[in-house]
Amino acid sequence: MITLFDPKTDIDLGTPARDSDVQVTLNIDGRSISVPEGTSVMRAAALLGTTIPKLCATDSLEAFGSCRMCLVEIDGMRGYPASCTTPVTEGMTVHTQTPKLATLRRNVMELYISDHPLDCLTCSANGNCELQTVAGQVGLREVRYGYEGDNHLADVKDTSNPYFDYDPSKCIVCNRCVRACEETQGTFALTITGRGFESRVEAAGGENFLDSECVSCGACVQACPTATLMEKSVVELGQPERSVITTCAYCGVGCSFRAEMKGDQLVRMVPDKNGQANHGHSCVKGRFAWGYATHPDRITTPMIRKNITDPWQEVSWDEAVTYAASEFRRLQQKYGRDSIGGITSSRCTNEETYLVQKLVRAAFGNNNVDTCARVCHSPTGYGLKQTLGESAGTQSFDSVMQADVILVMGANPSDAHPVFASQLKRRLREGARLIVIDPRRIDLVDSVHARAELHLALRPGTNVAMLNALAHVIVTEGLLNQPFIDARCEGTDFAHWSEFVSRADNSPEVLGAICGVDPADIRAAARLYATGGNAAIYYGLGVTEHSQGSTAVMGIANLAMATGNIGREGVGVNPLRGQNNVQGSCDMGSFPHELPGYRHISNEVVRTQFEQAWNVTLQPDPGLRIPNMFEAALSGSFKGLYCQGEDIAQSDPNTQHVTAALSAMECIVVQDIFLNETAKFAHVFLPGSSFLEKDGTFTNAERRISRVRKVMDPLGGKADWEGTVALANALGYPMNYAHPSEIMDEIASLTPTFTNVSYAELDRHGSLQWPCNAAAPDGTPTMHIEEFVRGKGRFMLTGYVPTEEKVNMLLTTGRILSQYNVGAQTRRTENVAWHDEDRLEIHPTDAESRGINEGDWVGIGSRAGQTVLRARVTERVAPGVVYTTFHFPESGANVITTDNSDWATNCPEYKVTAVEVSRVYHPSEWQKRYQAFSDEQDRLLRERRQARGAKAEVRR
Numbered sequence: 001m002i003t004l005f006d007p008k009t010d011i012d013l014g015t016p017a018r019d020s021d022v023q024v025t026l027n028i029d030g031r032s033i034s035v036p037e038g039t040s041v042m043r044a045a046a047l048l049g050t051t052i053p054k055l056c057a058t059d060s061l062e063a064f065g066s067c068r069m070c071l072v073e074i075d076g077m078r079g080y081p082a083s084c085t086t087p088v089t090e091g092m093t094v095h096t097q098t099p100k101l102a103t104l105r106r107n108v109m110e111l112y113i114s115d116h117p118l119d120c121l122t123c124s125a126n127g128n129c130e131l132q133t134v135a136g137q138v139g140l141r142e143v144r145y146g147y148e149g150d151n152h153l154a155d156v157k158d159t160s161n162p163y164f165d166y167d168p169s170k171c172i173v174c175n176r177c178v179r180a181c182e183e184t185q186g187t188f189a190l191t192i193t194g195r196g197f198e199s200r201v202e203a204a205g206g207e208n209f210l211d212s213e214c215v216s217c218g219a220c221v222q223a224c225p226t227a228t229l230m231e232k233s234v235v236e237l238g239q240p241e242r243s244v245i246t247t248c249a250y251c252g253v254g255c256s257f258r259a260e261m262k263g264d265q266l267v268r269m270v271p272d273k274n275g276q277a278n279h280g281h282s283c284v285k286g287r288f289a290w291g292y293a294t295h296p297d298r299i300t301t302p303m304i305r306k307n308i309t310d311p312w313q314e315v316s317w318d319e320a321v322t323y324a325a326s327e328f329r330r331l332q333q334k335y336g337r338d339s340i341g342g343i344t345s346s347r348c349t350n351e352e353t354y355l356v357q358k359l360v361r362a363a364f365g366n367n368n369v370d371t372c373a374r375v376c377h378s379p380t381g382y383g384l385k386q387t388l389g390e391s392a393g394t395q396s397f398d399s400v401m402q403a404d405v406i407l408v409m410g411a412n413p414s415d416a417h418p419v420f421a422s423q424l425k426r427r428l429r430e431g432a433r434l435i436v437i438d439p440r441r442i443d444l445v446d447s448v449h450a451r452a453e454l455h456l457a458l459r460p461g462t463n464v465a466m467l468n469a470l471a472h473v474i475v476t477e478g479l480l481n482q483p484f485i486d487a488r489c490e491g492t493d494f495a496h497w498s499e500f501v502s503r504a505d506n507s508p509e510v511l512g513a514i515c516g517v518d519p520a521d522i523r524a525a526a527r528l529y530a531t532g533g534n535a536a537i538y539y540g541l542g543v544t545e546h547s548q549g550s551t552a553v554m555g556i557a558n559l560a561m562a563t564g565n566i567g568r569e570g571v572g573v574n575p576l577r578g579q580n581n582v583q584g585s586c587d588m589g590s591f592p593h594e595l596p597g598y599r600h601i602s603n604e605v606v607r608t609q610f611e612q613a614w615n616v617t618l619q620p621d622p623g624l625r626i627p628n629m630f631e632a633a634l635s636g637s638f639k640g641l642y643c644q645g646e647d648i649a650q651s652d653p654n655t656q657h658v659t660a661a662l663s664a665m666e667c668i669v670v671q672d673i674f675l676n677e678t679a680k681f682a683h684v685f686l687p688g689s690s691f692l693e694k695d696g697t698f699t700n701a702e703r704r705i706s707r708v709r710k711v712m713d714p715l716g717g718k719a720d721w722e723g724t725v726a727l728a729n730a731l732g733y734p735m736n737y738a739h740p741s742e743i744m745d746e747i748a749s750l751t752p753t754f755t756n757v758s759y760a761e762l763d764r765h766g767s768l769q770w771p772c773n774a775a776a777p778d779g780t781p782t783m784h785i786e787e788f789v790r791g792k793g794r795f796m797l798t799g800y801v802p803t804e805e806k807v808n809m810l811l812t813t814g815r816i817l818s819q820y821n822v823g824a825q826t827r828r829t830e831n832v833a834w835h836d837e838d839r840l841e842i843h844p845t846d847a848e849s850r851g852i853n854e855g856d857w858v859g860i861g862s863r864a865g866q867t868v869l870r871a872r873v874t875e876r877v878a879p880g881v882v883y884t885t886f887h888f889p890e891s892g893a894n895v896i897t898t899d900n901s902d903w904a905t906n907c908p909e910y911k912v913t914a915v916e917v918s919r920v921y922h923p924s925e926w927q928k929r930y931q932a933f934s935d936e937q938d939r940l941l942r943e944r945r946q947a948r949g950a951k952a953e954v955r956r
């Protein structure tokens with residue numbers, strides 16, 4: 001009986017797995033094994049537990065066959081074939097260990113070592129170097145050629161990249177880095193230049209790695225078998241000693257990582273090859289940008305103050321939560337039960353967001369709880385619930401590998417969801433066809449070996465018109481999947497919808513003029529989507545953050561239902577969620593109208609269930625949304641806010657409106673890791689904990705619940721969930737949890753889509769996609785297979801209403817790869833090497849007509865406010881459109897954005913703001929005021945350090 005290795009371990013099996021129904025049986029060193037057809041001899045041997053020496057092979061990359069280390073003997077085959085490039089055949093007999101092979105391998109290794117620095121003992125890879133390991137495996141004892149003569153030992157290091165070094169003297173030209181950049185990342189930044197002895201790795205497009213086309217994903221570093229490409233943190237700190245599997249705290253891809261530790265110090269983050277969302281890949285943020293977690297700016301002691309003009313006073317946790325609780329109760333007594341509320345965080349864990357909404361509903365006694373999804377994907381929740389019956393994406397990321405046509409709308413995965421973008425590009429290289437609908441010429445439109453067949457560069461604010469025009473073509477040209485519609489969808493609603501979209505005023509010829517897109521391209525896109533095989537839609541904030549965001553989401557669901565592109569692999573409706581746990585924060589009942597699991601607060605049966613579990617009476621009416629909280633604050637009826645892990649002063653639209661509302665409140669409690677922009681208006685600061693400092697779970701964009709595991713103690717003394725528990729207890733509402741697993745058990749007991757979720761099950765499966773219950777104990781990778789969650793799919797009418805924002809120039813906003821959201825984390829890392837300020841992208845024609853050159857200061861004004869940014873003149877944006885990111889508070893991108901919002905959910909219309917743009921020479925008045933306020937708050941924070949140890953004098 002032969003025991004196969006568990007391929008779900010980190011053992012490198014040399015070459016990738018093959019998927020085949022045909023099994024091939026062969027004999028290796030006298031033992032028999034059956035493997036799928038197409039498997040390499042090397043992998044088959046590794047599955048038997050037989051190690052064949054290798055250098056250029058690794059199981060994350062296709063075999064290359066260059067190092068000649070893995071030679072074997074095969075009966076009936078001449079010579080010594082490389083086991084990595086030789087596929088198994090039926091009846092094959094392989095010998096991996098013979099005297100001749102031992103000599104050959106030793107000779108090859110001797111050549112490598114003769115041109116390699118002999119500094120193993122002081123090398124950063126010592127103990128974790130494949131060259132060193134293989135030299136030991138082949139028994140090399142001496143090098144006959146000496147170390148004189150031509151060699152590469154004096155080659156100069158490239159240390160330009162802030163996170164890794166390139167030391168060419170240690171390169172064995174195995175090509176793994178080049179293949180990782182191509183196959184895993186899809187950037188094609190590396191090449192091997194020169195031949196023979198002159199061969200060397202070069203990063204294209206620049207003098208060094210930093211200036212090159214490299215996007216610093218680190219795949220090459222991970223693939224390198226030597227110390228040639230090596231993390232600076234390992235060079236500095238040495239090899240790690242232990243590792244803990246956890247989940248990235250940045251974007252909605254939810255990559256799984258091994259946090260590699262030395263003592264309690266994090267040495268490096270290595271993407272977990274068993275990670276079901278990322279399969280061993282990552283981007284620059286997750287792999288490298290974790291330095292913020294121990295940045296000196298971290299505030300690790302609770303602080304209180306009576307007024308925001310007072311210096312902060314450091315106090316104990318007990319004093320801080322007691323003060324916060326007494327203030328909240330005072331406000332409720334004076335202004336009423338509904339005068340306070342809370343905001344949950346999409347950066348915190350499911351357990352933490354659950355507790356904050358529970359605290360608001362049970363301890364505050366109202367439903368004034370909301371979350372940042374209000375300003376990003378709330379239209380997804382609404383639109384998909386209306387049409388499909390569930391407020392979440394329908395697929396796994398892996399589903400894209402079955403797609404024949406991929407439609408990306410209002411999303412820029414290369415920057416915002418980079419690991420998914422790499423997977424998508426891989427599918428495009430395999431032949432899938434791409435349609436991009438976006439005002440900007442995003443990277444996917446024209447990247448290496450992955451080009452969009454159609455780029456519909458529509459005017460900002462015309463998504464619904466575009467979707468209606470696409471639907472018009474599908475209906476009027478007979479491209480509907482009628483059997484699917486008849487079997488799966490509500491007939492009456494379909495009839496209304498199809499009559500509506502068939503009208504002449506929804507034709508591409510009419511709506512194309514509104515969108516600014518050639519009608520022929522719209523027709524071509526509709527035909528391709530409807531007839532090109534499996535068609536999948538991926539969309540982002542460029543769809544939701546509009547006054548018709550919910551309408552556009554319903555329009556997308558309509559297209560998928562009309563063409564039968566839903567309910568199987570390779571198709572579906574896939575919202576690319578922004579923050580790491582935005583799906584989870586919505587699932588956990590963070591919206592004022594919904595309890596966990598998207599059940600309306602007015603539902604008496606559900607409410608009663610929670611009332612019994614929480615031992616309170618709950619209010620049956622929805623509470624205030626974030627924009628309503630601001631309005632109520634300005635009108636004097638909303639006075640207190642508990643804000644965990646969000647920076648609404650920077651992230652929400654119309655900054656001046658937001659800061660006026662914050663200034664009008666009497667008690668703002670901020671729980672965060674830094675004194676962010678919102679905390680500058682706070683009266684109580686509770687130290688937050690980074691993802692490294694707590695246990696919990698995140699739920700990514702594919703509904704995948706993954707464990708977050710604590711690797712170090714909270715720097716501020718409490719994990720965020722412990723802070724909420726302390727505040728609840730101080731408010732007189734008892735919360736008792738010894739560990740976040742108990743919170744998850746409570747969530748599972750109250751949420752039908754989570755019934756089978758527990759930490760034990762998550763540890764057993766690695767991760768689970770909800771719904772996960774008796775009907776689907778192992779989770780649900782693909783939704784709506786047999787029927788929609790709501791039963792029959794519902795087509796919704798999607799009348800186009802032009803945005804009110806219409807002038808010559810429109811501002812739209814977005815993200816960049818190296819920075820994340822409000823930048824509080826990434827601005828405190830070396831990622832500023834790539835992006836240290838927000839710039840305004842402007843088309844050359846618009847720039848020229850305004851006398852604007854690259855790098856000039858440009859004033860941007862809307863009816864909400866003015867700010868000043870430096871110009872980047874680029875054809876990425878169309879004439880009439882300007883674009884900026886919002887990662888730096890002083891840029892004031894949201895000073896410009898207005899309070900226009902989605903009709904159904906109040907999601908702000910970030911993507912469309914009418915602006916005037918002109919050359920200027922000074923900061924805007926807002927920027928001057930912001931700087932003065934910010935400097936003053938920094939001073940008050942500094943003074944708190946001088947007040948260290950002072951007793952709280954703030955109590956009333």
Ligand code: SF4
Pocket residue numbers: 177180181182185187188189190203213214215216217218219220221
């Ligand atoms: S870091 Fe990533 S993008 Fe840069 S060269 Fe390596 S694999 Fe390519």
Ligand code: SF4
Pocket residue numbers: 170171172173174175176177178201223224225226228229
């Ligand atoms: S840098 Fe590393 S991975 Fe790339 S060719 Fe050299 S040794 Fe191989």
Ligand code: SF4
Pocket residue numbers: 248249250251252253254255278281282283284285286287417418419420
């Ligand atoms: S793709 Fe997203 S989840 Fe993955 S490493 Fe990058 S930021 Fe983290």
Ligand code: FES
Pocket residue numbers: 053054055056057064065066067068069070071082083084085
């Ligand atoms: S490992 Fe097979 S040739 Fe390098």
